[in-house]
Amino acid sequence: MKRKISMLTLLVVLIASLLTGCGSTTATDASEKHLVWGETQAVTSLDPAIDWQGWFTVRYAISETLFKLDQELVPQPWLAESYENMDANTWKITIKEGINFSNGNPMTAEAVIENLKKVGSVNKRASAFGEATYTVEGNTITIKTASPYPTLINDLCDPYASIIDLSAAEDLNHKPIGTGPYVVTDFVEKTTIDLAANEDYWDGKPNIGTVQVKFVTDTDTLAMALQSGEVDVAMNLTSDSRETFETNKDFKIEEVSTSRSYFMYYNLQTVTDSAVRKAISMAINKDGMAEFLFEGSVTPAIGAFPMDLAYGGSHLKGSTFNLEEARKILSAAGYKDSDGDGIVEKDGKPLTLRLVTYKRLKNEAIVTELQSELKAIGIQGEVTVNDNSDFFKAGEFDLGIYSIVTTAVGDPQAFLSSTFGAEGVTNFGHYSNAEVNALLTQLKAEFDSSKRSDLAISIQQKALDEYAFDNIGFVNMAMYMDANITGLTPHPTDYYQMNAKMNIE
Numbered sequence: 495m496k497r498k499i500s501m502l503t504l505l506v507v508l509i510a511s512l513l514t515g516c517g518s519t520t521a522t523d524a525s526e527k528h529l530v531w532g533e534t535q536a537v538t539s540l541d542p543a544i545d546w547q548g549w550f551t552v553r554y555a556i557s558e559t560l561f562k563l564d565q566e567l568v569p570q571p572w573l574a575e576s577y578e579n580m581d582a583n584t585w586k587i588t589i590k591e592g593i594n595f596s597n598g599n600p601m602t603a604e605a606v607i608e609n610l611k612k613v614g615s616v617n618k619r620a621s622a623f624g625e626a627t628y629t630v631e632g633n634t635i636t637i638k639t640a641s642p643y644p645t646l647i648n649d650l651c652d653p654y655a656s657i658i659d660l661s662a663a664e665d666l667n668h669k670p671i672g673t674g675p676y677v678v679t680d681f682v683e684k685t686t687i688d689l690a691a692n693e694d695y696w697d698g699k700p701n702i703g704t705v706q707v708k709f710v711t712d713t714d715t716l717a718m719a720l721q722s723g724e725v726d727v728a729m730n731l732t733s734d735s736r737e738t739f740e741t742n743k744d745f746k747i748e749e750v751s752t753s754r755s756y757f758m759y760y761n762l763q764t765v766t767d768s769a770v771r772k773a774i775s776m777a778i779n780k781d782g783m784a785e786f787l788f789e790g791s792v793t794p795a796i797g798a799f800p801m802d803l804a805y806g807g808s809h810l811k812g813s814t815f816n817l818e819e820a821r822k823i824l825s826a827a828g829y830k831d832s833d834g835d836g837i838v839e840k841d842g843k844p845l846t847l848r849l850v851t852y853k854r855l856k857n858e859a860i861v862t863e864l865q866s867e868l869k870a871i872g873i874q875g876e877v878t879v880n881d882n883s884d885f886f887k888a889g890e891f892d893l894g895i896y897s898i899v900t901t902a903v904g905d906p907q908a909f910l911s912s913t914f915g916a917e918g919v920t921n922f923g924h925y926s927n928a929e930v931n932a933l934l935t936q937l938k939a940e941f942d943s944s945k946r947s948d949l950a951i952s953i954q955q956k957a958l959d960e961y962a963f964d965n966i967g968f969v970n971m972a973m974y975m976d977a978n979i980t981g982l983t984p985h986p987t988d989y990y991q992m993n994a995k996m997n998i999e
Contacts, residue, residue, distance in 0.1 A: 522713060524699065525703035529996070530705075532727060534713060534855075536684040536711060537684070537687075539667040542670065548653030548656045552653040553656075553989045555689075555994070556672045556676055556678060559571055561647055561648075565750075569582045574589055577647060580636075585646050588635075588796045590633075595659040601659075618919045619919055634983075641939070643938075676690065689707070711853055713732050714734075728901060736791070745974060753986065754969040755897070759895075761891055765892050774820075774871075776813045777817055778964065779867060780815065780967055791953050791969065792969055793968045794959075796811075799900055799954075810951065824873075837869075844874060847873060849876065850878045850880065852880045855969065860895050886922040906946070906950035910937065914934070915931065937950065971988055
């Protein structure tokens with residue numbers, strides 16, 4: 495009898511709890527919701543001003559920028575209310591009133607300027623902000639740059655321009671204080687980030703109380719974690735996992751095409767023969783990779799930007815896949831297989847190249863495929879896969895695959911200057927061309943969008959003509975998640991991900 499009463503009591507309690515939970519999500523409901531976010535790209539710092547770390551503070555809804563790119567990559571106000579371009583060097587930006595950092599301190603115009611000055615001093619990509627002068631009138635900032643700056647508003651969308659409370663005593667590397675819907679409560683480098691809802695978030699209280707970002711570098715392991723329920727959302731799974739989740743009603747996939755590319759650098763200090771670079775570019779079967787290696791999740795590329803952009807691949811002429819022609823080019827340049835081992839030599843030295851990448855998306859599969867394709871034209875490829883991309887700066891490669899977003903701020907200038915400019919921070923190939931540098935200088939001062947596109951096309955074409963780089967293709971970014979998760983919409987930039995509206999229904 496006691497057992498029957500106990501079960502009845504349990505049933506009554508259960509029904510009562512279900513009735514109480516009906517209707518719209520309450521603050522109590524939100525506080526009890528916990529999301530586990532699986533991510534392959536681990537981080538060691540969350541200071542947005544350093545290198546590319548701002549991508550993670552924006553990605554995990556910790557920090558925000560003055561402007562934000564919409565789905566068409568057009569800047570829209572975010573923490574800013576509006577802006578006005580006064581002349582080629584002068585911009586007025588009005589800051590939204592009433593926004594606080596997650597610790598309750600007000601986000602003032604002075605706080606914004608402190609952030610811009612800081613990033614300008616520590617991040618080479620943002621040096622223009624360090625050279626600018628600033629004045630404040632109420633909640634309006636006037637920025638006067640040292641030289642014409644047509645992409646200033648675009649660059650204020652870059653996560654490096656995140657606005658955080660620099661007056662806070664917290665460790666900026668581990669607990670930056672932003673204006674976003676989530677607050678860092680704990681950060682174990684390369685392992686986990688624990689987040690809690692910012693209950694006073696200026697754009698609406700978050701629907702989920704706590705989030706844990708879990709770093710799982712192996713994509714197969716991450717896919718299994720999603721299947722088992724260990725994680726609720728999985729980012730950067732490879733196309734190999736698609737069928738498993740597409741055919742299971744317990745999961746869903748949200749996807750968007752992006753400008754994240756599998757960019758291929760030639761080290762021009764070691765692969766000095768343009769005939770070799772030309773032959774390699776002709777030996778790469780991009781269409782075949784897209785169909786069989788990526789199963790349609792990658793769009794083949796010509797140049798640095800997606801085909802449909804005004805400065806994209808449809809306006810460029812690249813290499814055409816042709817193994818026979820590639821072999822002829824090597825032969826004409828003096829490379830012969832004299833000993834019959836399948837590898838060509840010149841001056842008695844076999845043509846051997848270091849094919850190097852790091853663990854990210856399908857980088858490893860690409861270099862393995864490249865090794866096979868190069869062998870088909872008589873080039874020996876020695877594959878090395880590193881844990882990170884530091885080898886690029888060290889120059890320890892002949893041909894390297896880099897995963898990078900090329901239109902991170904909705905404009906071509908930042909990527910072209912960084913990659914092909916003489917002092918570019920991502921000019922890992924050591925490309926140097928006086929004419930290209932002159933075109934880049936023009937691009938930096940040109941405000942007319944049509945002329946900017948023409949300059950961007952010319953810069954890419956000149957680099958392509960010298961076989962200074964290649965681009966395998968552009969990635970479709972996919973969020974794999976439990977079917978009951980809502981409010982997550984992938985964005986072409988790859989750094990707007992978590993948000994206050996995401997929910998567990």
